[in-house]
């Protein structure tokens with residue numbers, strides 16, 4: 001297929017400041033780029049998608065996830081805990097990760113992301129059990145390549161074990177040398193800086209309470225050397241804030257600043273607990289944020305000041321976060337949660353258009369992508385179609401754009417095109433047996449839980 005025409009959508013949402021949204025037009029894709037858009041005579045193409053009654057949007061961009069956690073969704077012992085005790089329970093099961101577990105959990109998460117409109121995703125794999133293969137991230141990269149999603153894996157890490165005052169057990173941390181060596185290996189093997197790259201690597205020490213300041217500094221040096229981005233969890237919970245004040249005498253944002261971790265090549269997940277001065281710092285340094293509303297509710301972390309950040313000029317995107325604190329990888333649902341959660345604060349409310357921008361162009365900016373997140377000639381051909389004929393959208397046509405954010409329930413996207421290739425067709429993932437993947441994931445999940453139970457008894 002060399003050319004693909006999408007014709008007559010109810011609405012095309014461009015996210016392009018220079019081109020308004022338009023009705024009853026067309027978008028022509030040639031190879032992996034958008035060739036042209038218009039409202040007049042439709043050009044010919046090899047393949048045509050009739051999009052009557054559908055909304056055409058740029059694909060959604062997910063900026064924070066831990067795909068391996070799909071294997072430990074709603075674990076009974078971790079259903080009703082705040083972040084630190086939730087982690088302490090789950091570290092034991094995650095300690096049983098294998099290459100196969102990482103591959104299958106990534107298939108699960110990516111399938112869910114694709115069906116909910118995500119065309120570019122990041123992932124943060126930070127747990128490397130001493131007994132496991134050293135190439136776990138390679139396996140999630142294999143899954144992303146197989147399923148065809150645009151991928152930003154981050155090389156996560158933990159180096160501060162319990163014996164040294166950190167939170168994770170010593171059996172799931174690595175030495176700084178191991179982490180740095182593997183970071184270099186992954187960048188050199190996989191990182192592609194080209195404009196329409198399908199895979200870019202970033203570096204992501206896990207959090208202030210699970211790595212050493214020295215590793216944060218070394219990661220910064222490596223990021224500068226290889227021109228890759230930096231990512232971590234920050235200001236997620238009050239416990240983390242207390243940890244930073246007790247251990248480093250600084251609040252999390254000041255701590256990050258002291259390590260060279262503010263800048264336009266850094267994005268933080270969460271930033272729930274920020275004061276006005278810290279919001280100002282994020283804005284002035286162009287540091288990005290991944291807002292994860294479901295996870296923040298699930299773990300009782302608090303409500304991130306998203307409206308305040310946006311008004312101060314901070315770049316804010318949306319992340320589903322890991323599936324042990326969501327417990328879903330539904331990106332459309334995360335847009336809706338972003339809209340609703342902010343309404344429980346004294347801050348101003350977010351509009352559907354603002355949330356859609358965060359979930360598309362906002363994510364692209366944070367990942368340093370200039371050619372995704374919008375529909376315009378020359379941009380990557382990453383597009384989704386949502387069919388408003390679905391029962392869940394009945395009665396919503398007075399504002400089709402807002403319907404995408406307000407009305408999502410169990411609906412899937414009808415079509416998803418990534419890098420010019422059809423990945424979801426009529427609501428089904430092409431070439432993938434979801435039942436098989438789901439069964440395999442269940443089996444691996446149960447095996448990991450029983451192994452960890454056995455270890456805790458012996």
Ligand SMILES: [Zn+2]
Pocket residue numbers: 064065066233269321322
């Ligand atoms: Zn996270």
